[in-house]
Amino acid sequence: MRKIVSVFLLATVALAGVLSATPPPLPVLGQPLPAIAGQALTGRRQLEQAGVSVRQYQTPRGVTLRAYASANGVVFGMAWQGPVPPDLESLLANNYAAYRKAASEQRHRGPVTIAAGNLVVQLSGHMRNLRGRAFLTDKIPAQLSAAVVR
Numbered sequence: 001m002r003k004i005v006s007v008f009l010l011a012t013v014a015l016a017g018v019l020s021a022t023p024p025p026l027p028v029l030g031q032p033l034p035a036i037a038g039q040a041l042t043g044r045r046q047l048e049q050a051g052v053s054v055r056q057y058q059t060p061r062g063v064t065l066r067a068y069a070s071a072n073g074v075v076f077g078m079a080w081q082g083p084v085p086p087d088l089e090s091l092l093a094n095n096y097a098a099y100r101k102a103a104s105e106q107r108h109r110g111p112v113t114i115a116a117g118n119l120v121v122q123l124s125g126h127m128r129n130l131r132g133r134a135f136l137t138d139k140i141p142a143q144l145s146a147a148v149v150r
């Protein structure tokens with residue numbers, strides 16, 4: 001009996017440890033990249049020459065997220081793809097209220113582009129395969145265009 005209780009207790013502690021493990025912080029549009037950054041992506045010469053770093057993250061819900069940061073480390077754009085939409089409230093942070101207001105005035109069928117001041121959010125895809133991107137037009141490095149955020 002004592003052995004069964006010990007095994008049960010050990011399994012409970014292990015499960016609690018797994019469930020309480022927090023995923024690394026995700027980037028926020030317009031903010032510096034988190035100290036614990038995602039996987040660095042290389043190979044896009046134009047971005048490297050402009051001093052842009054691209055980091056890739058995997059959210060707990062299976063969304064692949066790429067963050068684009070300028071030479072000063074501030075995230076100017078993000079692109080994502082996954083089975084569910086990312087938590088835009090967390091990713092857009094201070095820009096979320098403007099996004100919600102502009103989104104409420106848009107149609108909701110097919111690909112959508114929502115522009116609110118310097119914020120642009122584009123959404124497309126279908127169930128279980130959603131894609132999108134968001135960027136701040138005033139934070140994109142001068143020698144680049146919004147097309148680099150993909």
